[in-house]
Amino acid sequence: MSAAQEQSRRIHVVGIGAGSPGHLTAQAAAAIREVDVVLVADKGERVDELRALREAxxxxxxxxxxxxxxxxxxxxxxxxxxxxxxxxxxxxxxxWHAARTDAYVRVIEELPEDAVVGFLVWGDPAFYDSTIRVVDAIGERLPTEVTVVPGISAFQALAAEHQVVLHRVGEPVHVTTGRRLVEQWRAARAAGVALGTVVVMLDGHLACQDLVGSDPDLTIRWGAYVGMPQQELRAGRLADVIDEIVALRAELRAQHGWVMDVYTLS
Known part of the structure; x- marks a missing residue:
């Protein structure tokens, strides 16, 4: 049978929120109930809690x-x-995406053609996640029929836990990564551009430490494992609380073997 004649593989990419089963939408629940096989990336780290949360x-x-x-x-x-x-x-x-694609294609090809494949994505698949790109690449190799279901993102959950509106009235929200934070912050400051509230994701080194000298009065609202039982929150003047956050993050990573966190600066 040629590729053109093959049955399309049904794939559901489902945003499952920041960790709490309560974050799941009705649309996400309906999509999950159609799934026969859930593919998860085995990173070889201590991620038993993440697997347990998915299974829960x-x-x-x-x-x-x-x-x-x-x-x-x-x-x-x-x-x-x-x-x-x-x-x-x-x-x-x-x-990395190409290697992931190769790995997933090998697994999918061994499944029955009518098996519905699911990818459960932390937060929302649209924000700093590679799953949709990888699924698009899978579709270049196999006929696919893809459904994407949005989820509650970590920064939405963070704002709710801190009970704040992310932006001031009429102002923007800037979403970036720890890798780009300092560069973008300083470029905007030099150009006289207001970024508004900055949401920082994927920051394993808490790059905001580099802003303490120039902007000590920034307010940071930080959360780790947002929505999970082990959730930790901290907020305050950047210069006053950053050392505590750095120490706590290191402690949590040592304790659990992994940490997912997010923060805002305003």
């Missing part, structure tokens, strides 16, 4: 006892991003 969500949603099979797919190593310049980082991500 599946058990809650699939109350009739028909649970999708969960298949862990070894995740290709990406290497030390912090040591790469912007060009090297972008190439490393492209190579």
């Amino acid at each position: 969500i599946l058990r809650e949603v699939c109350a009739d006892g028909r649970l999708p099979e969960v298949v862990a797919v070894p995740d290709p190593r990406r290497g030390p991003d912090a040591e790469r310049d912007a060009t090297g980082y972008a190439q490393a991500v492209r190579d």
Whole structure:
């Protein structure tokens, strides 16, 4: 049978929120109940809690006892991003996506053609997540029929937990990564441009430490494991609370083997 004649593989990319089963939307729950096999990236780290959270969500949603099979797919190593310049980082991500695509295609090809494949994405698939790009690449190799379901993002959950509106009246919200924060902040300041509230994701080194000298009065609202039982929140003047946040983040990572956090600056 040629590729053109193959049955399209149904794939659901489902945003499952920041960690709480209560973040799941009705649309997401309905999509999960259609899934036969959930593919998860096995990063080889201590991520038992993340797997347990996914399985808890599946058990809650699939109350009739028909649970999708969960298949862990070894995740290709990406290497030390912090040591790469912007060009090297972008190439490393492209190579990583290509290797992930290869791994997922091999698994999907072994499944029955009518099996519905699910990817459960933390937060929302539209924000700093590679799943949609990888699924697009899978679609270049196999006929696919893709559904994407949005989820509650970590920064939405963070704002709710801190009980704040992310932006001041009529002002913007700027979403960026720790890798780009300081560069973008200083460029905007030099150009006289107001970024508004800055939401910072994927910041394993808390780059905001580099802004303490120039902007000590910024307000930081930080959260780790937002929506999960082990959630930690801190807020205050950047210069006053950053040392505590840095120490706490290191402690949490040592304790759990992983940490997911997000913060805002305003």
